[in-house]
Amino acid sequence: MNLDSVRDDSKLMVYVISDSIGETGELIAKASVKQFDTKDFAIKRYPYTNSVEQVKPLLEEAAAQKRALVVYTNVDMETRAYIKRKEKELNLAMVDVMGPPMEKLETLLGYEPMRQPGLIRRLDENYFKKVESIEFAVQYDDGKDPRGVVKADIVLVGVSRTSKTPLSMYLANKLYKVANVPLVPEVPVPKEVYEKDKRRLFGLIANSEKLYTIREERLRALGLNSSAKYANVDRIKEEVDYSVQIMKDIGCTIIDVSNKAIEETAEIINDYMISRF
The missing domain is CATH 3.40.50 (Rossmann fold)
Structure with a gap:
């Protein structure tokens, strides 16, 4: 299949949502986009977005775009559940950065994660x-x-x-x-x-x-x-x-x-x- 024939030239919008400063999510987003031959994209980072009230308008804005990707690193259970629900309701393309690794580690270690935002940042500061x-x-x-x-x-x-x-x-x-x-x-x-x-x-x-x-x-x-x-x-x-x-x-x-x-x-x-x- 010739991918050039199905390329969409509308601008790609990447929303990075984080309950900390969002560096990890932005880095992953940039590294991923760089694997594609496009300069027509924008990455918007939303740090310290911890609650459903803060996340809701961002997801609605992303859903209104022609091409949008949401990358999130939130660890709070309520916020994560809301984002996952909206992924289906709004038909959004999403990447859950923290979920899969934490789930695997929980299985291996046998106990739940602390789910505290910004722990890696605190380690860096130390x-x-x-x-x-x-x-x-x-x-x-x-x-x-x-x-x-x-x-x-x-x-x-x-x-x-x-x-x-x-x-x-x-x-x-x-x-x-x-x-x-x-x-x-x-x-x-x-x-x-x-x-x-x-x-x-x-x-x-x-x-x-x-x-x-x-x-x-x-x-x-x-x-x-x-x-x-x-x-x-x-x-x-x-x-x-x-x-x-x-x-x-x-x-x-x-x-x-x-x-x-x-x-x-x-x-x-x-x-x-x-x-x-």
Whole structure:
């Protein structure tokens, strides 16, 4: 059969109806139309169309067109039932984007879907928040810029090798913006730390023996002499005593990380943050 002889030259109207922003439906519509040799089409997207009252005039408008396709991604049961009923009543060409995949998944998983609009959008937003939090942790790592203390959700303070950096990155994956500040007796603590909301300040301490072992291994890995001041037991005790005094002065929550995994410390901080805000 020669398709050219039966081609309809009237404009194709594609209605994308969604209870979220409609990106998925529009993408599918565009990808499908591009498979046909036509430029005479228009795609109209109707985001946040959640109810029967909102859908009704759009379906009637589509039915009045000579050539129209309705692509919908709605998940609400009442709205979906109405659209399906109107598909037959108005003799509309329709594509149900979400229905078939959800039905198959319901069969495979054995329970009903949540039917909440915009869940994928929320996941995308969380992804970008996570990236932003990780970039923040890198930018304001190790006291590079005291301005980070002001902007941070959480500020970690402690002597070297108390896991400030890895803990900052772990908390960033939980969407917290974290700045960390090293405590060194010879270096003044930034005034921003003293001005920070005490509920957001966490001091990390560890026993001297644990720090000595970690620092010695660190020096060995760098090919440096283990007799350096950095791994001197007396020096480490001095740093720990100094850090505890600073932590008391700024009024932060003190956590002993001597025998804690990063995940465990992060969970403690997360619990504090949830209870405080």
